[in-house]
Amino acid sequence: MKILIGTNNIAKIKAVKAVSSMYYPEAQFENREVASLVSDQPMSDKETRKGAINRAMSLMEHNEATFGIGLEGGVNEIEGVMYICNWGALVANDGKLFTATGAGIPLPEEIAVQLRSGAELGPVMDVFTNKSGIRHEEGAIGVFTNNLVTRSVMFEHIMLLLIGQYELSKKLL
Numbered sequence: 001m002k003i004l005i006g007t008n009n010i011a012k013i014k015a016v017k018a019v020s021s022m023y024y025p026e027a028q029f030e031n032r033e034v035a036s037l038v039s040d041q042p043m044s045d046k047e048t049r050k051g052a053i054n055r056a057m058s059l060m061e062h063n064e065a066t067f068g069i070g071l072e073g074g075v076n077e078i079e080g081v082m083y084i085c086n087w088g089a090l091v092a093n094d095g096k097l098f099t100a101t102g103a104g105i106p107l108p109e110e111i112a113v114q115l116r117s118g119a120e121l122g123p124v125m126d127v128f129t130n131k132s133g134i135r136h137e138e139g140a141i142g143v144f145t146n147n148l149v150t151r152s153v154m155f156e157h158i159m160l161l162l163i164g165q166y167e168l169s170k171k172l173l
């Protein structure tokens with residue numbers, strides 16, 4: 001079985017491989033950078049979900065794998081509080097689409113204000129932590145949960161939600 005992953009992001013690839021290998025030990029993986037066709041910094045659940053779906057659909061355009069996975073990070077504002085939001089999409093080789101959303105926590109206002117002026121969370125978090133490549137590692141969610149839930153762990157949960165729905169759909173056939 002072959003699984004396509006629509007990113008070069010290390011935290012995302014790690015999550016897809018960790019969860020998929022548990023269920024499909026024989027799985028082979030290939031990651032490709034694909035266009036999300038949404039803004040570099042998605043600013044709503046709707047846009048973030050769309051980005052994940054676009055990535056997964058683009059991967060499966062030529063039906064070269066068992067399924068393709070698109071994962072997208074963004075933010076979503078509720079009553080003036082900006083939350084991290086994350087979405088995943090699985091497109092199977094029979095054309096079925098499964099989606100799932102991940103854990104969200106509020107961002108500090110000093111971060112939110114920069115995103116509202118057009119900055120991207122990745123670089124803003126690098127400056128905030130004085131590190132580089134946070135988005136490939138613990139992510140903002142790791143930084144603001146004292147590393148209890150890292151970006152990979154959060155995407156692992158999304159992967160469980162996606163594979164769970166996909167496996168159930170096969171049983172119900």
Ligand SMILES: O=P(O)(O)OP(=O)(O)OP(=O)(O)OC[C@H]1O[C@@H](n2cnc3c(O)ncnc32)[C@H](O)[C@@H]1O
Pocket residue numbers: 006007008009012036040041042071072073074084120121122123125134135138139140141142151
């Ligand atoms: O290479 P891709 O797959 O695009 O991965 P990415 O991390 O660059 O991009 P996303 O589309 O997932 O996220 C959109 C932006 O939000 C940033 N972002 C999202 N979640 C983050 C997190 O938990 N920590 C740091 N940056 C995050 C990310 O770095 C981008 O600047």
